[in-house]
Amino acid sequence: MVAKRFSYSTFLRGPSEVLPxxxxxxxxLERRDDENIILMRAERFEAGAAGLRIAARALATVARRDNALAEEVLAEELPWLTWLPDAERRECxxxxxxxxxxxxxxxxxxPFARSLTSxxxxxxxxxxLQLARDLRGPFSGDGPEVSRPDGNT
Structure with a gap:
């Protein structure tokens, strides 16, 4: 579906120009000081939500029956999965x-978007490889001691 962009102020001044x-x-609706807003007909929204539910359930069923195939399918869309060690990839x-x-x-x-980013x-x-090695440790102690703030700030 194509999306058309309008400024939020255009919508506020004349919704009848935008709604058709x-x-x-x-x-x-593009806003300068906040996140943009998307307007869509309920029928299109519900169709997208239904399609997403079906696709998610189908992929979950594939994963239960053949985890390697689910990994392969996701790796097509998320090529960075190849950088994860095997155990982490399965957990991901x-x-x-x-x-x-x-x-x-x-x-x-x-929550899905946050997990994906993480x-x-x-x-x-x-x-x-060097950063991964460094982050696996071992770490010497707890780091330097930091003085307690005086509370005047």
């Missing part, structure tokens, strides 16, 4: 699928 666009496209796939399934069922996809960051760390 919803017949053929979703609308992104399990967690992402669980979060995706829960999000598809509830409509709350932010795992991508972990994979990037693993891609730097």
């Amino acid at each position: 666009t919803l017949d053929n496209a979703d609308v992104i 796939v399990r967690e992402l699928l669980s979060q995706l399934l829960a999000g598809a069922d509830t409509g709350e996809l932010l 795992w991508r960051s972990t994979a990037v760390i693993w891609s730097d």
Whole structure:
């Protein structure tokens, strides 16, 4: 689906200029000091949500029956999975699928997005062999002692 962009102020000044666009496209209202807002017809939203639920459940079923195949399918979309060690890759796939399934069922996809970002960051760390080695330890002590703040700030 195509999305058309309008400034939020254009929408506030004349919603009748913007709303007819919803017949053929979703609308992104761009705001300067806050996140953008998306307007769409309920039928398109519900169709997308239903499609996501079906796709998430289907992928979860594949993962239960053949975890290696689920990893392969996800690696097509998330090539950074190859940087994770085998055990971490399996944990990543399990967690992402669980979060995706829960999000598809509830409509709350932010936990999935956070997990995706977290795992991508972990994979990037693993891609730097020296950094990964340094972060595995061992670590000497707890680090330097830091004085207690005086409370006057």
